[in-house]
Amino acid sequence: MAVGLPSIAASEPGPDRGDVPPRRQHPAWIAISAVRQLRGFAVPILVLVASRGRDGDTRMLVPLIVLALASVVWQAVAWRFLSYAVEGGRLKVQSGVFARRERFVPVERIQAVDLGETPLQRLFGVVGVRIETAAGGSGQADVVLPAVRRAEADALRRRLLQDRGPLSVGSAAALTADGARPGAEATAEDGELLRRLSPRDVLVAGATAGRIGPALAAVSFGFQFLDDLLPESAWRAVTLQAPGYGVRGLVLAVAVGAVVAWGLSIAGAVLTWSNFELRRDGDRLLIAHGLLDRRRRSVPLTRLQAVSVGESPLRRLFGLAEVRFESAGFAGASGEAGVLVPLLPLAEARAFVTAATPGFSPPSVPALSAPPPRARGRYLGDALRPMVGLLAVALVAAALLPAVRWWWGAAVLVLFPLAVWDGLLAFREAGWTIDDGRFILREGGLSRRTIVAPVRRLQWRTVVQTPFARRAQLATTEAAVASGGEGGSLRLRHLDEGVAFGLLALLASPPRSDDARPHPPDSASVPQSPGFGGAADEAVPAAGYT
Amino acid sequence: MTPDQPPPNNLDPRAVALWRINAALGALPPLAGAAFAAFLLGRIDRLPAWVGPTLVGLAVVWAVWEVGPMPALRWRTWRYGIGEREVDLQRGWWTRTRTLVPMARIQHVDTARGPLQRRFGLASVVLYTAAGANEIPALDEATAAAARERIASLANVREDL
Numbered sequence: 001m002a003v004g005l006p007s008i009a010a011s012e013p014g015p016d017r018g019d020v021p022p023r024r025q026h027p028a029w030i031a032i033s034a035v036r037q038l039r040g041f042a043v044p045i046l047v048l049v050a051s052r053g054r055d056g057d058t059r060m061l062v063p064l065i066v067l068a069l070a071s072v073v074w075q076a077v078a079w080r081f082l083s084y085a086v087e088g089g090r091l092k093v094q095s096g097v098f099a100r101r102e103r104f105v106p107v108e109r110i111q112a113v114d115l116g117e118t119p120l121q122r123l124f125g126v127v128g129v130r131i132e133t134a135a136g137g138s139g140q141a142d143v144v145l146p147a148v149r150r151a152e153a154d155a156l157r158r159r160l161l162q163d164r165g166p167l168s169v170g171s172a173a174a175l176t177a178d179g180a181r182p183g184a185e186a187t188a189e190d191g192e193l194l195r196r197l198s199p200r201d202v203l204v205a206g207a208t209a210g211r212i213g214p215a216l217a218a219v220s221f222g223f224q225f226l227d228d229l230l231p232e233s234a235w236r237a238v239t240l241q242a243p244g245y246g247v248r249g250l251v252l253a254v255a256v257g258a259v260v261a262w263g264l265s266i267a268g269a270v271l272t273w274s275n276f277e278l279r280r281d282g283d284r285l286l287i288a289h290g291l292l293d294r295r296r297r298s299v300p301l302t303r304l305q306a307v308s309v310g311e312s313p314l315r316r317l318f319g320l321a322e323v324r325f326e327s328a329g330f331a332g333a334s335g336e337a338g339v340l341v342p343l344l345p346l347a348e349a350r351a352f353v354t355a356a357t358p359g360f361s362p363p364s365v366p367a368l369s370a371p372p373p374r375a376r377g378r379y380l381g382d383a384l385r386p387m388v389g390l391l392a393v394a395l396v397a398a399a400l401l402p403a404v405r406w407w408w409g410a411a412v413l414v415l416f417p418l419a420v421w422d423g424l425l426a427f428r429e430a431g432w433t434i435d436d437g438r439f440i441l442r443e444g445g446l447s448r449r450t451i452v453a454p455v456r457r458l459q460w461r462t463v464v465q466t467p468f469a470r471r472a473q474l475a476t477t478e479a480a481v482a483s484g485g486e487g488g489s490l491r492l493r494h495l496d497e498g499v500a501f502g503l504l505a506l507l508a509s510p511p512r513s514d515d516a517r518p519h520p521p522d523s524a525s526v527p528q529s530p531g532f533g534g535a536a537d538e539a540v541p542a543a544g545y546t
Numbered sequence: 547m548t549p550d551q552p553p554p555n556n557l558d559p560r561a562v563a564l565w566r567i568n569a570a571l572g573a574l575p576p577l578a579g580a581a582f583a584a585f586l587l588g589r590i591d592r593l594p595a596w597v598g599p600t601l602v603g604l605a606v607v608w609a610v611w612e613v614g615p616m617p618a619l620r621w622r623t624w625r626y627g628i629g630e631r632e633v634d635l636q637r638g639w640w641t642r643t644r645t646l647v648p649m650a651r652i653q654h655v656d657t658a659r660g661p662l663q664r665r666f667g668l669a670s671v672v673l674y675t676a677a678g679a680n681e682i683p684a685l686d687e688a689t690a691a692a693a694r695e696r697i698a699s700l701a702n703v704r705e706d707l
Contacts, residue, residue: 328676459677462645470642482676501644508632509648 020159022085022094028124029147030079034072035120041068084145086159091131093143105143109133111303111328113157115296121146122294127153131160132327161284161300191281194356195341197273197289205322205343206269207262208314273342280356287340297337303327305481305488306453307340307360309349313446321346323353326453328482338483353452360452362440368431375474375494376427382493383423383445387416422446432492434506439479441490451490456509457481458490463500475500479507553627553634560666561624561684565617567662573609580605626682628693630700633673635680651675652701657690673697 045064077097085092091105114130121128127150131143148156197205274291287297306326315321323340344352354361371379394409422445429444434455442450461479469475477500478491495503584598619639627634633652635645656672663669669690671682685693 458648459651459675460645460647460680462643464638464644465642466640480677488677504644504646508646509650 019088020084020086020156022083022092023152024079024083025145025147026124026126026149027079027147028121028126029082030072030075031124032120032126032146033078034075037071037075038068041071084156086156091143091160093145103143105131105133107160110160112297112299113160114298115153115157117290117294119292125150127296129153129156157298161298191279191284191286193277193279195276195278195344195352197276197341197343199274201343202269202273202276203266204320205273206266208312208318208320208343209265209269269342276342278341278356285340285356299325299327301357301359304357304360305457305483306451306490307353307357308449308451309346309353309362310449311346311447315343316446316448319346320344321349323349323356325357326481326483326488359454360438362450362452363433363435368433368440368442369499370431371427371492371494372474372496374472376424378469378472378474378494379427379430380420380423383419383426384416387412387419390415418446426493430492432503437510439490439507441492443491453479453481453490455507458507458509461504461507463504465497465500469494470497473497477503552636553625555626557621557624557626557682557684558668558686558689559621560668560686562617562621564662564666564668564684565620566613569612569617570609573612577605577609624683628696633680633697635682645680647673647675647680649697649700652697655694655697655701657687657694659687671697 041064045061049061078095081095081097081100083094085094086107089107091103091107091110093103093105095101095103110131110133112132114132116128116130118128124147126147129143129145129148131145133142271291271293273289275294276289277287279286279288283301285299285301287295287299289295304325304327308324308326309321310324311321320343322342323344324338325340326338340356341352350361390412391409394412395406396409398404398409399406426443426445429442429448432439432441434440437456438452438454439458440450440452442448458479459482461477463475463477465475473496474494475497476491476493477495478489480490481488483489492500492503580602584602587593587598587601588595616639620637623637623639623642625636631649633647633649635643635647637643653674653676655674657669658672659669663684666684667687668684669687670684671690671693673680673682682690682693
């Protein structure tokens, strides 16, 4: 039971080198999780306080305050029963007052370790540790320790990411040190500095982020919400002051919405990406960023599945790009989790990738194989299909609205040229090659992404063909690397059929050195496909390979 | 490899009957929904009278298609093979999808049997990789168990992701 835990001061190095004896988190855990719980109380309390003005009755507040206090006491009890340890190559987390829960995470399954500091955590000199596992998808994939002393967190991170060789003197001292060292010193990272963002870079990153589109949508939704809320008289007042409100007001609203969305995007980038630093320490990447909520993320290079260079439409205009990585961790984490560098000049991207993630640098002159010319129409079709759907929806919507004629819906036709352009660009940009055991793919349109993934990292691969495509002898090839997010799919649309199926064979994992192991006896009852994939490495169809 | 060489094995023929029952059960909520929507639409005076019945008609046609020809078509186009190095799957009567999963990438393999599948003596084999799961949906129980054992032994290589 947790009551028998040795106190932090008394903890000694475990029997096995690298073991961390069971320890509790900093008592700040109580405050941090109480705050998290009390957020739930905030709304009822505010409502009560606001309504108090009418009858002056405050008695209703008493049970709420009692509940809040009880929650703090409960957190204090829970804290005593919470411990973490590293034992025999596993991270062990114990929790639960009545129902004890023990979680074991094998160290070799850990994909990355994140250290985060909210202002509250900084107040107590603790950091939140988030341990990413490869459990993929399921909600409880990650272990979260919200209040670990800074020095301990650094040492734990080193231990969990399996530094080569024995623990360094510094980290061993940190593990047995009682309490945190002064903050300034603890935030200093080691390793070679690869990239830093100036405040100007951060602003540019926000201003050119591809998020403007979604943000605009959110704002216009808000606008409609407002429309529903405001009484009719208010609208009449507005329309009287703005004659011709129908069109002009709409344009104005969209323009204001766009500016607000843009401002939000810039503010978001400042909050997220200020103080950005990327360092490389041996075979680990250390990514630090954040204005108020600070994060430090450690990603072992051996855990990277793919690296991609992406250009949103605006960034493409200015020759800027973002570099991301795919890793099996970060399931359900926010979009920032896979960012290696939020902004850098495209011209520097290759040198940067070579320095940061050597295995993933694209060849200097990427001679990519392209889909055949007859695929152009299909790329156009892909881009126009959603537009046709949009047109239908707009026509129906306009027909249902009493104020406008049904053909007003045709206004969305102004987007068609953009879609055509997007489709033509997508055809022109699409390309692939296999270089030094790495699958390199470029996909595009108004935005563009070049992704590099080692062939041995591909988890599965597939060819998709509709009857129409079969008649045109075209097919789409897709492969996937392990990824906690959406970016793990590598897709090449409308290749020549022969190339598409040839690629399926080309992307077979190379035989491993330990393939000499005896094959298990084949069970006679199991149907087999003779020699599938085995010959893929030799019998390479030359089609399309540069 | 070309599309002319499909994987060698079919699913168990009993899959067709199983899928028919599943499709019939699955079609009930959409049919009820369509009937309810038709009822609601019928109360709107501005709409022509044929909108509701047409909606129901379309739903019925869809349901008949799903229960009638669809399961047989799906069975005919679903093929699989378990090679030394890869599992080979092909499916889809309209959009044909061919998927290869290397043994070395398979993290674990399950056989799963739902209540209906158990009645038919069928089981599915589910292959988990670090980038999602793939399924062979309806095999005879013994075949499924043997396939699971074979895949497990071929995939049993300790390696990083």
